[in-house]
Amino acid sequence: MIHANTDETWLPLYEALASPVRLSIINLLAADMMNVKELAESIGLSSAIVTMHIRKLEKAGLVQTKMVRKQGGTHKICSLAERSISIELPHMLDVKKVHEVSVPVGHFTEFEVFPTCGIATAEKMIGQFDDPRFFLEPERMNAGILWFGKGYVEYKVPNYLLSGQRPLALEITMELGSEAPGVNENWPSDIDFSLNGMDIGMWTSPGDYGEVRGRFSPAWWQDRINQYGLLKVIRIQEDGTFIDGQQMSVVGIGEIGLDRNFWSFRIGVKENAVHVGGLTLYGKGFGNYNHDIIFRVFYEDVRST
Template identity: 55%
Template structure:
């Protein structure tokens, strides 16, 4: 995970500012544990432990999976981050700025998918479930969520970089999960990413989350299908490509045609992947983060005297 010193990341700093929550992180680094096990290990009540777990979960440091237990389903706490990198403000001698483009999940320009699949606006399902032809429906541009079992969707993005700007890093943030029949928090999927037809790397989604209602998911949305995803940060830098601070390839910002007037960005689940578990893309009005796919190209320029 890569963060900075802006207010956006205050929940992470707050989550870490506790000896109890640091102890929870240490325990979960050894193995996943349920609330009762964590409470006993920390010598706290289950109610107090639940409060601490929710704080860490909100910060994106841990996640809770619903798994079979002796008495039915139980919540299993899993450490979801293995490192946090803090970017401090740049030196005053240099100004770091960025161009930002928000792309709706329904604004794909090409696709090739296989069921299970579907897409919807905030108000209704578009067409029918598991019918790829509806990905050509005229209402698809209004989609705020889409999912498919295998294949890809591709987007075109304008590039507003000036010749006088020096590109330093491209950050792409999006809310993602796997795509299981119904939902399944333990449903891994190897999701591949491409920029300008250059393979960037793979991130393995742990599951298709349906244990809780998404914070922004509409009230009419069926409870038996995907509710929310994980907010992921894909960063292409001069040193390689990273997902949440974890290096996934040696592809650098100089390898991807970063000065092209427009980019193509592809999200794919390959048929020969180890885990073919589909992908769900959550846009604004769905999931837990109320955002579309956000592209930020950071660049620098010398400060004028």
């Protein structure tokens, strides 16, 4: 599922949907995978024009393509990349009072990771594949992607709430996927989240996505390796903790100790999980969303009596 909002970065998605031809292509691909020639014949347009529409749908993350040998030739096969789209409009809380902090994925303060693993900036790999020592390399602070087979990374987030500001909800937004040797879109992984030492829930990632290049993958980033993840929004509020609107736990905003100077957020895959499928965390310069881990705390002013 694509989780979009009113940020301008989603304009390519909305532009891709604002076309009767592209909507027809989506409907055709919902029934079966097709090549460009088959799509052109079904719609009654030239292959060149259909190719232009496919590129816009690819840029929006709605369609994926791959080259397949078939009937003695090579064909560009098109298929849907997503099953649904969720558009989140601004909440009442969003347009009121909020403190926001963006934390780069390389700014972890504690970690324990096991191969397969790696870390990279938008310009180059940091060290070598499958060597956890490079997670201590100072250049990690510029990292835009990291991955590991099991273990965790932990981030310290400054608390900018002032005296008299009562937290109503905390949102954590990030792009996540599994970590398979190579890539495997059917590679479930149980990813755990904790805040200030308290478990707030678990989400099972469906797979490690790499068949199609990520929208923001650097030019040097090779194919057939982690390309993009799924955008996940964790929201901790009074009545529990939710991920994409689905409840993960009953842990509420009043139970996680937001009155300290900083918060500790840990994300990982436990060795005793049912699905030990690793974790890939995408930040700015990688994946499909081009942003780091975003923390938003919504609050209200409380007058002293």
